[in-house]
Amino acid sequence: xxxxxxxxxxxxxxxxxxxxxxxxxxxxxxxxxxxxxxxxxxxxxxxxxxxxxxxxxxxxxxxxxxxxxxxxxxxxxxxxxxxxxxxxxxxxxxxxxxxxxxxxxxxxxxxxxxxxxxxxxxxxxxxxxxxxxxxxxxxxxxxxxxxxxxxxxxxxxxxxxxxxxxxxxxxxxxxxxxxxxxxxxxxxxxxxxxxxxxxxxxxxxxxxxxxx
Amino acid sequence: xxxxxxxxxxxxxxxxxxxxxxxxxxxxxxxxxxxxxxxxxxxxxxxxxxxxxxxxxxxxxxxxxxxxxxxxxxxxxxxxxxxxxxxxxxxxxxxxxxxxxxxxxxxxxxxxxxxxxxxxxxxxxxxxxxxxxxxxxxxxxxxxxxxxxxxxxxxxxxxxxxxxxxxxxxxxxxxxxxxxxxxxxxxxxxxxxxxxxxxxxxxxxxxxxxxxxxxxxxxxxxxxxxxxxxxxxxxxxxxxxxxxxxxxxxxxxxxxxxxxxxxxxxxx
Numbered sequence: 001x002x003x004x005x006x007x008x009x010x011x012x013x014x015x016x017x018x019x020x021x022x023x024x025x026x027x028x029x030x031x032x033x034x035x036x037x038x039x040x041x042x043x044x045x046x047x048x049x050x051x052x053x054x055x056x057x058x059x060x061x062x063x064x065x066x067x068x069x070x071x072x073x074x075x076x077x078x079x080x081x082x083x084x085x086x087x088x089x090x091x092x093x094x095x096x097x098x099x100x101x102x103x104x105x106x107x108x109x110x111x112x113x114x115x116x117x118x119x120x121x122x123x124x125x126x127x128x129x130x131x132x133x134x135x136x137x138x139x140x141x142x143x144x145x146x147x148x149x150x151x152x153x154x155x156x157x158x159x160x161x162x163x164x165x166x167x168x169x170x171x172x173x174x175x176x177x178x179x180x181x182x183x184x185x186x187x188x189x190x191x192x193x194x195x196x197x198x199x200x201x202x203x204x205x206x207x208x209x210x211x212x
Numbered sequence: 213x214x215x216x217x218x219x220x221x222x223x224x225x226x227x228x229x230x231x232x233x234x235x236x237x238x239x240x241x242x243x244x245x246x247x248x249x250x251x252x253x254x255x256x257x258x259x260x261x262x263x264x265x266x267x268x269x270x271x272x273x274x275x276x277x278x279x280x281x282x283x284x285x286x287x288x289x290x291x292x293x294x295x296x297x298x299x300x301x302x303x304x305x306x307x308x309x310x311x312x313x314x315x316x317x318x319x320x321x322x323x324x325x326x327x328x329x330x331x332x333x334x335x336x337x338x339x340x341x342x343x344x345x346x347x348x349x350x351x352x353x354x355x356x357x358x359x360x361x362x363x364x365x366x367x368x369x370x371x372x373x374x375x376x377x378x379x380x381x382x383x384x385x386x387x388x389x390x391x392x393x394x395x396x397x398x399x400x401x402x403x404x405x406x407x408x409x410x411x412x413x414x415x416x417x418x419x420x421x422x423x424x425x426x427x428x429x430x431x432x433x434x435x436x437x438x439x440x441x442x443x444x445x446x447x448x449x450x451x452x453x454x455x456x457x458x459x460x461x462x463x464x465x466x467x468x469x470x471x472x473x474x475x476x477x478x479x480x
Contacts, residue, residue, distance in 0.1 A: 014464075060462035 003029055007040035011072060012048055014064025020075045033079040037116070041072050045114030049200025059107070062199070066110035073113070087118040089210040092134050093145040094122035095179075096156035101149035104179060107199040108145060115203040117143075117210075128156075128163035135169050143209050145202065146192075148179040157182070158190040165191075174209040178202060213450050214370070214403060214436035216285050216306065216332075217251035220272065222259030231258060231268060236275050243279040249441035250474050253306045254280060257287035265290060269297040277302055285332075291319035304328035308438075309372065312337035312351050312358075321362040332370045332405055335391070341374050345390045348373060352395060370405040370436045371395055375429075377413045378421060385411065385425065389432040396433035404429075405436035408446070423449045430457060448475035 001009070003026040010018050026036050048065040051057045080086075091112055095105045102124045113119045120141070122134055135141060144164075148154050157177050164170050176194040177187050187195035194209055196202040219242045222228045230238035243254055254276050258268040265288060273284055283305035286297050291314075294307055307324065309332035310316040317333075324331060335342070335351045342348045352371065359369060373391045378384065392404050406429065412421035423446055426437065430453045439446060451466045451474075460466055469475045 014462075058463075058467055060464060060467060064462050064464065 003031065004036065004040045007036065007072070008044040008047075011041050011044035011065055011068045014061060014068045016064065016068040016071045019068050019072045023072055023075050027079060033076055033083045037073075037076055037080065041069055041076075042114060042116055045069050045111065045203075046200075049111055049114075049198075049203060053198050053200045059103075062107060063110075066107070066114060069114045070110070088116040088207070089118070089143065090120065090138060090141045091117045091143040091145060091206055091210075092120045092122060092131070092138065092141050093147070094126035094131060095124040095147040095149070096153055096160055097125055097127045098156055099148050099150055099153035099179075100124045101147070101179075104149060104199070105147040108147065108178065108202045111199040111203040112145070112206050115207055117206060128160045131160055132163055132167045132169065135164065135173060136167075139172070141173060143206050144173050144175045145206065146175065146177045148177070148182060150179075151181045154179075154181055154186065157186075157192070161191055176202070176205055176209060213430075213454060214252045214405070215250060215441050215447075215450075216253045216255050216308070216405070216436065216438040217246035217249070217441045218255050218407070218438050219246055219440055219442070220255060220276065221257040221287070222268075223257065228259060231260065231272070234271065239272055239275040240279045243276040243282075246441050247280040247282055250447065250469065250472075251282060251441040253285040254282050255285040255287050255306075255308060255438065257308075262290055262293060265293045266296045269293065270300045273297065273300045291316045294320060295323050298323070298329065305330070306370070307331040309334050311335070312354050314338065317355065317358045321358055321364060324368075325362040325364065328368075330368045330370060330403075331364070332372055334372045335374055341376070345387050345394070348391050349394060352391075356399070365401075366399040367401040367403075370403040372405050372407075375406050375411050375425070378411050378425075379414045385428065389428065392429065392432040392434060403436040404433045405438065406434060407438045409439065419443075419445065422446060426450055427453050430454070444475055444478075451475055 003022060007022040007026060010022055023036060048062055052062045093105060093109045095101055109119050109121050122130060146157050146160055148157050161175055174193040177192045178196050184195045194205045196205040220227060220239060222231050246254055256272045256276060258265050258272060260268050276284060283303055284301050285306040285308045286294050287308040288294050304327055307320060307329055310320050311334035313336060333355050335348045337351050342351055373388050375385060375388050395402060395404060408426050409422050411425045412418035415421055426449055441447060451469045454460045455463045455466045
């Protein structure tokens with residue numbers, strides 16, 4: 001098994017502790033940091049996302065894989081920076097005002113991070129104005145991901161998008177929405193640019209929104 | 213949970229017969245099944261007359277060690293047999309057991325003083341099994357004084373507070389749970405063990421009682437147990453309880469046990 005395959009297997013099975021060592025070994029073998037990131041880690045998270053989607057693995061297994069991924073990114077970041085590899089894009093995520101659910105949102109954030117984004121997580125119960133502010137403070141953010149888990153907080157997805165429109169920022173950012181009660185039809189109705197039904201497809205969607 | 217696999221015990225009639233006819237495969241099979249089921253130690257108890265106990269234990273220990281890398285739990289009522297038999301073990305395991313009866317502690321503790329051997333210690337003494345929590349804790353104090361004398365760290369001890377039959381108890385298992393909690397409070401790194409199936413003696417549907425006992429005892433600090441690891445329902449209950457008590461990060465022990473087919477419905 002090559003070092004890259006070993007690393008991918010470690011990420012997939014969430015073996016966080018061995019990840020830094022495998023990355024060091026891969027670097028010592030002369031493998032480029034971006035190859036390690038893409039083939040050893042991001043692809044592995046893609047596999048994890050796919051398995052989760054197909055009900056082959058449980059939530060904790062996805063969480064530990066994401067944790068291993070995060071550890072790997074930490075170790076790899078200085079090498080990526082010196083090699084000039086930047087994150088593919090910047091994304092803001094949050095659960096809308098009135099809604100305290102964060103598990104789904106966190107999973108999505110981790111998968112998107114795993115896909116190579118730099119993610120700014122505003123947390124839960126985020127008022128419209130806070131999303132607007134964050135977009136103003138980070139003009140390089142290209143995608144905004146909004147989560148709502150309750151039928152009663154779904155309207156806040158719309159009011160958040162409206163607030164962004166009013167602030168004149170709607171054209172600067174692609175907006176994706178998700179959460180248990182949310183549907184593609186609802187996303188279309190409130191003027192979102194995209195909808196995904198699970199964390200793995202959210203990562204794919206974020207990428208395609210970024211690339212236009 | 214530390215699981216001491218109890219199936220290789222000469223006091224179980226089928227095993228006693230296998231030992232008597234020196235049926236090596238019988239012993240190997242039991243060692244293999246318990247290893248596959250996730251045991252931490254394989255208990256080996258000859259249950260024969262003392263004059264042939266050491267040679268019998270040697271035969272059994274050799275067979276288990278041929279079959280599995282798991283450490284042995286050397287089980288005998290005779291401290292002298294234990295001291296002789298641990299020499300046959302490839303690596304440090306568990307001694308089952310000492311108590312404050314007779315010369316047990318003074319025979320065994322010096323031998324394991326500077327080793328990695330762990331030891332089960334029962335809370336009884338020459339007067340028998342103390343009836344109150346206070347008296348049982350007094351036996352515990354005496355035992356810990358001995359452990360200190362021989363420099364045996366609490367983390368190497370598995371204290372068995374001696375669970376009694378539920379059918380004759382007046383307050384359920386409350387007293388023993390109090391003892392467990394108090395021991396754990398005084399020595400956080402100590403192990404608390406017990407034979408999970410004793411509690412249900414002479415009651416119907418014993419398996420249910422055993423499972424419920426495992427759960428309540430685990431909330432009081434039980435983290436080691438002498439049981440049949442191939443009992444899937446009991447193991448499932450133990451893995452689930454560990455997860456519920458926050459002792460299983462990301463429920464991964466539970467999920468892994470399921471994936472390895474150790475718990476849950478048998479997949480067809």
